[in-house]
Amino acid sequence: MVSKTGMRSLAAVAALLSLVVSGCAAKKQGYAEPETSPSSSLDETHTSSSNPSSSIGSSIDPCELLSAEDLAEVGDFKPTYKEQGGARACHWQNSVKDGGDGFVFAVSVRDSQSIETVNDEGGGIREDEVNERPSVVTGDPKFDDCAIVMKLDDMSRVDVTVPGDPGSDNSCEVAKVIAGMVEPRLPDIP
Incomplete structure (x- = not known):
């Protein structure tokens, strides 16, 4: 039996997938960031000694990588900007108070941490690509948290972090859809 939260997560996946298929994420930019980190371990990584001012990441505002219009089909998401754990993050939350289901995710820019410094959160680290951009995927299998990085x-990265619903096993599917919406707005790799 799927929990109520699991059903909402599945609905969010379906809605986000429909956004990607319909091309709603094409041109608008906006802000994104969850109010609290669902898994603090996904925000913690090893810091490299690179100078953040010389990285591409320092010129990117994480809240401009998605817009409310991009997510309108899924719900009314409110962005919140935060600096935490060596990153500038934008958290998007579909507020329960405003009739949403409370779904939250984060898009973070790490100016001095590369994809090679991602911590294994318990589910291993798997190399992947998002629209042909090198990426890695890691998650916490106990809580179904997922990060696509x-x-x-060589010294900076963007993390898309989605908290899970234990037992639902779909946070990485949602993270992949969000990463697919964000990636076209990222600068080319030098």
Whole structure:
């Protein structure tokens, strides 16, 4: 039996997939960031000694990588900007107070951490690609949290983090859809 939260997560996946298929994520930009990190371990990584001011990431505002219009078909998401755990993050939340289901995700820019510094959160680290951009995927299988980490350059990256619903096993599907919406707005890898 699927929990109520699991059903909402599945509905969010379906809605986000329909956004990608319909091309709603094409041109508008906006802000994104969850109010609290569902899994603090996904925000913690090893810091490299690179100078953040010389990375591509330092010129990117994470809240401009998605817009409310991009997510309108899924719900009314409110962005919140935060600096935390060595990243500038934008959290998007579909507020229960405003009739949403409370779904939240984060898009973070790490100016001095590469995809090679991603921590294994318990489910291993798997190399992948998002629209042909090098990326890695890691997650916490106990809580079904997932992070898709995309390369900006040799010293910076963008993380898409989706908290899970234990037992639902779909946070990486949602993260992949969101990463697919964000990636076209990232600069080319030098």
